[in-house]
Amino acid sequence: MIIQLTVWSLSGMVLLGSCKKDPLNNLTNDESRIYITNYDTTANFSSYSTFSIADSVAVIQDNQFAGRQKNGFDSLAIDAVTQLMQQRGYQKVGTKDSPQLAIDVSRIYNTSTGVFSYGDYWDYYGGYWDPYYWGYPGYGYYDPFAVGVYSIQSGALEVDLLDLKNAASNGNKLKAIWTGMARGEQVFNTANVSNEVTSLFEQSAYLKK
């Protein structure tokens, strides 16, 4: 009887383990992606007129700067962000023309399955994007956002909007007033970049001149 009941139980346990529906098997690549935006609720986005965007992207591997690149995906991402900023009423200018906003685009890779947060990413931000590039040598960066802790299993496209106009009054810091992140399957596929950047802007209706 004991043996019989044990076999009953084991059979039941095998059945139990095989009964769970795996949600990941029911997601398309598009559905797997998430879009996260944060903005500074004290920022007045209509008070800015001009922006400049970096002409390459920073590649960040496990919180280490791995260089700047500009492949086909990167070009499309920069172009898409530029186009959408212009559609929102901002004028693109060069870095020497005193832009009021700076835009950095980054590709982030993390091969571990640990915990990732905006805070971790921003700890090294000055190493990825030297403030000198924006004409503010000696300044630091400041990320006020505390949310965004997720386990990570793939890459992320990150777009950061920095306030150059008020850098001095922000304690000599280039403060992030908006960040957008796209993550999920095939996030770096050139066929998806337009949709990813558009999604980030669509959920940020406040981002306009």
Add this chain to the structure above:
Amino acid sequence: MKALFQRYGVIAFLLLALGTAARAQYHNDLQFNINYNVNIPSGSFRDLIDKPAYKGFTAGLAYPITSQLRVGLSLGYNDYYQKYPRQVYSEGTGADVSAVVSNSVQQIPLLATVDYTLLKKGFIRPYVGAGAGVNFVSLDQYLGEFDNPRSSTHFAVRGEAGILIPLSSYSATAIRIGGSYNYAPYNKDGISSLDNWGIHAGISIPIR
């Protein structure tokens, strides 16, 4: 490998059920019950998932105290799942997340049970039952492909009613059909309970 284990698990399960049923000769033996369940979320559980769980079963042992009253143990399993279309979720501090959200909940209630059969004889024998014990809960909320898993243990109570249909006048093996209400307090993550209604159909087999 998983499919192989699943196949052998089902085969072993069916062979044991048939073998046990064939040896059944006594009406007052220990009973083994196994039911297929469909469970329907109710209350605040519906904020998470409002679709029925079609993957569920309950298995239990019931020891006869009298010819009508049995006490025993019951182990259940229910797998709930629902995917929601892409939507922007605002966190209220300037943070917005656009995601396809998938909620996956598994409940495994382990209950001490008592059943009372209202009629000793007859082609259809109504019964009522109750159970109380622990509910092992696994709750996974996916934002896109990113999981936020949580596991916890809670109190659970079940009330049920149904009918037993003996396979013959001389057999204690019976078809078991009924419904239940499963009270499953949760009180975490903004969800007060994982209560659900259940309907079940199965078999009750005597074990010597």
